[in-house]
Amino acid sequence: MPKLSSIRLILYAFLLFSYRGAVAQGTVNRPDTSERKWWKEAIVYQIYPRSFKDSNGDGVGDLKGIISELDYIKSLGVTAVWLNPIYGSPNDDNGYDVSDYRGIMKEFGTMADFDTMLKGMHKRGIKLVMDLVVNHSSDEHEWFKQSRSSRDNPYREYYHWWNAENGKPPYRYSLFDINHDAWRYDSLTNAYYLHYFSRKQPDLNWENPKLRQEVYNIMKFWADKGIDGFRLDAFQFAAKDTTWPGFPKGFEQNFTKYYAIQGNLHGYLQEMNREVLSKYPIMSVAEGAGNTLEDAHNLVDADRHELNMAYPFDGVDIPKSDGYSLARFKEVFTQWDEAFAQKGWVSVFLSNHDQARMVSRFGNDKPAFRVPSAKMLATFVMTMRGTPYWYNGDELGMTNAGFKTIEDYRDVSALNEYQHVKNMSGDVEAYLKELSFSSRDNGRTPFQWNDKKNAGFTTGTPWLDVNQNYKTINAAAQEKDPNSCLNYFRRLTKLRKDNPVLVYGKYTLLDKDNPQVYAYTREWQGKRMLVLLNFSDKEAQTSVALSGNPKLLLNNYQDELKTKGIAMLLKPYQALVFDVVQ
Structure with missing residues (x-):
């Protein structure tokens, strides 16, 4: 009977071999x-x-x-x-x-x-x-009301102020301001406040x-x-x-x-x-x-x-x-x-x-x-x-x-x-x-x-x-x-919730240069899914071949699928999701 340490060694080697094989197949990701x-x-x-x-x-x-x-x-x-x-x-x-x-x-x-x-x-x-x-x-907001009331108010430092006696502050861009100027002059304390969005959003x-x-x-x-x-x-x-x-x-x-x-x-x-x-x-x-x-x-x-x-x-x-x-x-x-x-x-x-x-x-x-x-x-x-x-x-x-x-x-x-x-x-x-x-x-x-x-x-x-x-x-x-x-x-x-491969699975882009079709697979824990999407208003052909016996899970058309030889023909804006048997 082998010693306990030998059994552990054999088990470790088996697990390591299995893990490396899974990584090679893209079925294991890092814990993060x-x-x-x-x-x-x-x-x-x-x-x-x-x-x-x-x-x-x-x-x-x-x-x-x-x-x-x-x-x-x-x-x-x-x-x-x-x-x-x-x-x-x-x-x-x-x-x-x-x-x-x-x-x-x-x-x-x-x-x-x-x-x-x-x-x-x-x-x-x-x-x-x-x-x-x-x-x-x-x-x-009460913070800003207090902040603009005087320069020595405790809430003054809750916002960004620039005192006017130092001249106009260097230009900063505001996304929503009519003048695209992120500094708004406030006469109450003779100062400018900063607002990257609307002037009412300091x-x-x-x-x-x-x-x-x-x-x-x-x-x-x-x-x-x-x-x-x-x-x-x-x-x-x-x-x-x-x-x-x-x-x-x-x-x-x-x-x-x-x-x-x-x-x-x-x-x-x-x-x-x-x-x-x-x-x-x-x-x-x-x-x-x-x-x-x-x-x-x-x-x-x-x-x-x-x-x-x-x-x-x-x-x-x-x-x-x-x-x-x-x-x-x-x-x-x-x-x-x-x-x-x-x-x-x-x-x-x-x-x-x-x-x-x-x-x-x-x-x-x-x-x-x-x-x-x-x-x-x-x-x-x-x-x-x-x-x-x-x-x-x-x-x-x-x-x-x-x-x-x-x-x-x-x-x-x-x-x-x-x-x-x-x-x-x-x-x-x-x-x-x-x-x-x-x-x-x-x-x-x-x-x-x-x-x-x-x-x-x-x-x-x-x-x-x-x-x-x-x-x-x-x-x-x-x-x-x-x-x-x-x-x-x-x-x-329902498809996403029933198939965690769509959450955690490895993503692989296919038919990269196709100007009409976005195709990719998702793989995780021995499961593989294929997604074919026609992003155009014309019929599209993809070079992705459906090998084995794929199961069609989702089709946004009710018609039968069309093929040309081994190539799949997609109707305008057609979307197909397959479970690919490995």
Whole structure:
């Protein structure tokens, strides 16, 4: 009988051999990516509360409206909700200008409504992620009122001030200001305050430890109420490079280079993790991921003790610079996957409240192609590695609104930029045409519940006009249609939840140079899935051969599959998902 140490040696050699074989097959990842976490497996549904459902007829969505549709949200198969800001706010930027971090905006309801909503979500197995807006506050917040009251006020250092007797401060760019000037003069103390966004959104001074503790206490307040996570809005800009005297002319085209991941940002996040995040069973996600892949890793790698996942914008920014090139699309998403294959975690998304509608940007919103392209894009989001974030209404294939005049818009950035173009004697018509396609208000039109007045969103006058196609694109009609975008989305969420290979599996790009087709496999623990997506309005051929006896799991068309020899022929915007038997 062999000695115990010999048995251990034999067992160790066997395990090592098995592990190496698994690595060679791509079925084993390092612990950082393969360790199962609820937030990695989550399917996050973003709700823009102002536009979701109005319960009292004032034209503004509210918490009771969300409560009334919790069963709908549950039916989608999502497992978490990211809720845009509901805090007290004068609404210069639709709640992203917070005047009371522990209160509920009156238009949205009461804290009792919030507690009921949170309880209802948890009862249905849905977690709640709150927006944390602490790069800036509202100028109507009590902190700022105190800060601007006198130079020696204790709250003065909660914000960034520049005394006017030192001359005008060096130029900094503001995204939302009419003049794009981030310094606003305030006559009360003869000084300028800094605002990277609207002039009613003064930037908080994170260099001040008292301010940081205020924020951590706010986070603890909501975590103690039982929420499940925070999304840190614009936080990559929170630390300011105070040594930089100014910015070169034209830097606005790449303002993140000068604004993102500056100063001691990582130190603040590590402190936040020690003070709050590590003490609660909550997730954390940063809006934005800095300027480089290294920046992103520094935000989310587990050994950094900062945040759980990054929310990179490279994918949704493609249309701005690359003309919807599928080659560039593949390159961006492949690059991010490869960079985080072994360590760290990212999100996957194609739309949110700051983007125009997904199907109008990346798909085709013409009647003949809207449904298949919306389904195809949904297939992409739900079959990629990373945590998927889904924006409310995209499951219906909601489209851009087609607004024509500036009076149609409510977004502060659109209104101020229009005025800027006008003041500079620019091409107003060209700007309106651009807005019609890319404005944030395209994604903020009221949710289309049915074909009744105002799409069933409100009995009053909606705060933003309802898209006129609500008669044909609405949830009630799609509930009855087994082949609708809505019901296809439900099949997708079930497929993802039933197959953890789609969460953790190795991603391999196939048919890289195909100008129409995005093809890839996902592999994990002996399971392999193949995804074929036609991103064009023409029939497409892929060189990917279906070997063995693949099982078709999902098809966004009801027709039989077409082949040409051993090649697969894909209909316009067709999406196919196969279980490939190994």
